[in-house]
Amino acid sequence: MPEPMGEYAFLRRNDEVSVERLSVQGRMPEWLQGTLLRNGPGQMTVGEQRFRHWFDGFAMLHKFSFAAGRVSYAGKFLDTKARASAEAEGRITYTDFATDPCRSLFARAMAMFNHRVTDNAKVSIGHFAERFLAMTETAIQVEFDPETLDTVGVFQYEDDPVGQMTTAHPHYADGYMYNVVTRFGRASEVRTYRVDQRMRRERLGAFGAATPSYMHSFGMTPNHLIVTEFPLVVNPLALLFWLKPFIENFAWEPRRGTPFTVLDRHTGAVAARFEAEAFFAFHHVNAFERGRELIVDIVAYPDADIVTHYYLERLTAADLRLPHGRLTRFTVPLSGGRVRAEPLADACIELPHIDYAGHNMDPEQRYTYGIGLHSERPHEFYNQLVKIDTRTGTTATWHEPDCFPGEPIFVSAPDRRGEDDGVLLSVVLDAAGARSFLLVLDAHDLQERARAVLPQAVMIGFHGAFVGAPDAS
Ligand SMILES: [Fe+2]
Numbered sequence: 040m041p042e043p044m045g046e047y048a049f050l051r052r053n054d055e056v057s058v059e060r061l062s063v064q065g066r067m068p069e070w071l072q073g074t075l076l077r078n079g080p081g082q083m084t085v086g087e088q089r090f091r092h093w094f095d096g097f098a099m100l101h102k103f104s105f106a107a108g109r110v111s112y113a114g115k116f117l118d119t120k121a122r123a124s125a126e127a128e129g130r131i132t133y134t135d136f137a138t139d140p141c142r143s144l145f146a147r148a149m150a151m152f153n154h155r156v157t158d159n160a161k162v163s164i165g166h167f168a169e170r171f172l173a174m175t176e177t178a179i180q181v182e183f184d185p186e187t188l189d190t191v192g193v194f195q196y197e198d199d200p201v202g203q204m205t206t207a208h209p210h211y212a213d214g215y216m217y218n219v220v221t222r223f224g225r226a227s228e229v230r231t232y233r234v235d236q237r238m239r240r241e242r243l244g245a246f247g248a249a250t251p252s253y254m255h256s257f258g259m260t261p262n263h264l265i266v267t268e269f270p271l272v273v274n275p276l277a278l279l280f281w282l283k284p285f286i287e288n289f290a291w292e293p294r295r296g297t298p299f300t301v302l303d304r305h306t307g308a309v310a311a312r313f314e315a316e317a318f319f320a321f322h323h324v325n326a327f328e329r330g331r332e333l334i335v336d337i338v339a340y341p342d343a344d345i346v347t348h349y350y351l352e353r354l355t356a357a358d359l360r361l362p363h364g365r366l367t368r369f370t371v372p373l374s375g376g377r378v379r380a381e382p383l384a385d386a387c388i389e390l391p392h393i394d395y396a397g398h399n400m401d402p403e404q405r406y407t408y409g410i411g412l413h414s415e416r417p418h419e420f421y422n423q424l425v426k427i428d429t430r431t432g433t434t435a436t437w438h439e440p441d442c443f444p445g446e447p448i449f450v451s452a453p454d455r456r457g458e459d460d461g462v463l464l465s466v467v468l469d470a471a472g473a474r475s476f477l478l479v480l481d482a483h484d485l486q487e488r489a490r491a492v493l494p495q496a497v498m499i500g501f502h503g504a505f506v507g508a509p510d511a512s
Contacts, residue, residue: 044470047496048420048443049351053081053099056494057113065489067108067479068462070453072508075103075464076164076185078173079500081116083351086129092137093349097122098161098173100188101466101497103477110477110491117173117181118190121159133157137284137350158193162207163502167216168236174207176255178220185506196240201230208256212400217259219266221251223275231264231307243307246300250274253289258326258335260400263310264302265326265335265371269319270295271343291343293317299371299378301333313371315378319343324366324391327402333371336383336407336429338364338391359418363387366407366427384432386425387411390446390501394458397451405430406459408447413438420499424465426485435485441471443499449482450505459483464505466497
C-alpha cells in the first residue's frame with residue numbers, strides 16, 4: 040500500500056462540510072438529476088484509541104445532489120449513541136465489528152448481562168416506504184433526513200427485535216423489503232422476514248443453526264430466498280460471554296461446506312437445503328430462476344481471509360496483498376444434487392453493483408460493476424473500477440495512479456437503449472491530491488464524462504443509493 044494512501048484512506052477524520060457547488064471538470068450529463076447518498080466510516084480514532092478494522096469506524100453520511108449539470112455536496116456524521124458516548128468519554132465505549140472497549144475482567148463479566156449493541160449504522164443506505172435508513176449488521180437501523188442528513192433516530196419496529204445479527208443488504212420487491220436475521224441463543228435460528236409499506240414487520244420462514252454463520256447478504260429470486268451459510272461460524276455461547284470482539288468469535292471450518300437453504304419467498308417455508316463446497320463471500324449479486332434451477336451470482340473467495348485483511352494494521356502495511364473476490368455463478372438444482380460453481384470472469388471485484396431497479400432477479404441481467412485491483416499495482420488497496428460482462432467474461436476498467444475508487448452506482452439514462460446506457464457514480468480518493476472527487480463514467484465503456492472535486496479526502500466507504508429527482512425520468 041502506498042504511503043500517501045494510509046492516512047487519507049482510513050485514518051484522517053472527515054469534516055462535516057457542505058458545498059453549494061462543486062468545481063466540475065468535464066461535462067455532467069444534463070439529464071442527471073437527483074441525489075447520491077453514501078454511507079461509510081468517517082472517523083477511526085477517539086482520543087488516543089483507534090478502531091481496528093475497516094468495518095468499525097463511526098458512520099458518516101455523504102450526499103451529492105445533481106441538477107442542470109451542477110453538483111452540491113454535504114457530509115455529516117450519523118448522530119448515534121455510540122459516537123456521542125465516545126466523544127463524551129474520550130474513548131471507545133461500544134463494541135463494534137472488530138473493536139471492543141477496553142474492559143476489566145469485572146466489566147467484561149458485567150457486559151454479559153448488560154451488552155450494549157452499537158447503533159453505529161455505517162454500512163449501507165436503505166430507501167423504503169419514503170424512509171431513509173442507515174443500516175449495518177446489528178438489527179438496529181437509524182433513520183435520517185435525506186435533505187439535511189440529520190439523524191431522526193433508531194427506527195422502532197412494532198415487534199420485538201427478531202434477532203441480533205442481520206444483513207445490511209435487504210432486497211426489495213413487490214412493495215416489500217426482505218431481510219435475513221440471526222437470533223443467537225440456546226437454539227439459534229436464522230429467520231427471514233419482510234417489511235410492508237407501513238413498516239410492519241412480518242416473519243417469514245426460519246431454520247435452526249447450532250453454530251450460526253457470518254452472513255453479510257443473501258439471494259432472492261421471484262419465488263425464493265436463498266441463504267448461504269459460509270463456514271465462518273460461531274458458537275453462540277462465545278457471543279454470550281463476549282470475551283473477544285464480535286467477528287473474532289467466529290472460526291473458519293471449511294469441512295462444513297457452504298449449504299444453500301432455499302425458502303419460499305411468499306410463505307417462508309423451507310423448500311430444501313443444498314450442499315456446496317466451502318467458500319466465503321460478503322456479497323450476493325443477482326439471482327434468478329431458470330426452469331428448475333436457481334442461478335445465484337456471488338463475489339466468492341476460497342476462504343474467509345479477506346476479513347482479516349481488512350484490519351487497518353494490514354491495510355496500511357506495505358506488503359498488502361488483498362485476496363481477490365471473483366464473480367462466481369452458483370447453480371442450485373431444485374430437483375436435487377449439489378450446487379455447481381462456475382467463475383464468470385477472472386477479474387478481482389468487490390462492492391458489486393448492478394442496475395438493481397431495472398434488472399434485479401432478471402435472467403437477462405448482464406453487467407456487474409464494482410471495485411477491483413489493477414494487475415500492475417496488486418499491492419495497493421482497490422485501485423480501479425471494473426465492469427464485468429457476465430456473458431463473455433470480458434471486463435472494462437477505469438484507473439488512475441494514486442486513485443482509489445469506491446462502490447460504483449449505476450444511474451440509468453432517460454429513454455435508455457440498453458442495460459448499460461447510463462452513468463456510474465463513484466467517490467474516488469485521490470491520495471496524491473489529498474482529496475476525493477466524484478467521478479462520473481459512461482457505464483458503457485467506462486470513459487470519464489466528468490468529475491467534481493471535493494474539499495476533503497473522504498474515508499473509503501461502503502455502500503450508497505441514488506434517488507432520482509421526482510421530476511426526472
Ligand atoms: Fe456490503
